[in-house]
Amino acid sequence: MSENTYEDGVVYLSDLIDRDKPEMKLEGYVFRNCTIRGPIVLLPSSLFMSGCIFAAPDVESMFFEIPDGPRVGLLAIDGFTFEGCTIEHVGWAGGEHLRNMLAGGTSPY
Numbered sequence: 001m002s003e004n005t006y007e008d009g010v011v012y013l014s015d016l017i018d019r020d021k022p023e024m025k026l027e028g029y030v031f032r033n034c035t036i037r038g039p040i041v042l043l044p045s046s047l048f049m050s051g052c053i054f055a056a057p058d059v060e061s062m063f064f065e066i067p068d069g070p071r072v073g074l075l076a077i078d079g080f081t082f083e084g085c086t087i088e089h090v091g092w093a094g095g096e097h098l099r100n101m102l103a104g105g106t107s108p109y
Contacts, residue, residue, distance in 0.1 A: 005031075
């Protein structure tokens with residue numbers, strides 16, 4: 001198992017951030033059957049989700065629609081996979097395609 005692969009555990013996404021790097025971005029992580037915890041707002045550039053459960057009242061409460069372009073204060077993620085995870089206190093920033101994916105919880109982005 002790769003050092004960027006987590007299975008059957010509790011993961012606080014903020015613990016994965018290397019605070020010594022100038023760019024706040026995480027790349028190439030896989031989470032299977034994990035509980036993913038914030039608080040954090042993610043800005044995905046590529047993402048795959050399958051069979052995830054969101055601990056949120058509805059999509060609108062965790063989704064922030066933003067136009068394309070650089071953003072400050074969000075954690076950029078690239079090449080992330082969430083399979084069978086429960087996701088708690090995590091916000092998502094992006095466009096309508098991301099919102100639709102979050103509504104289904106199972107589509108690639």
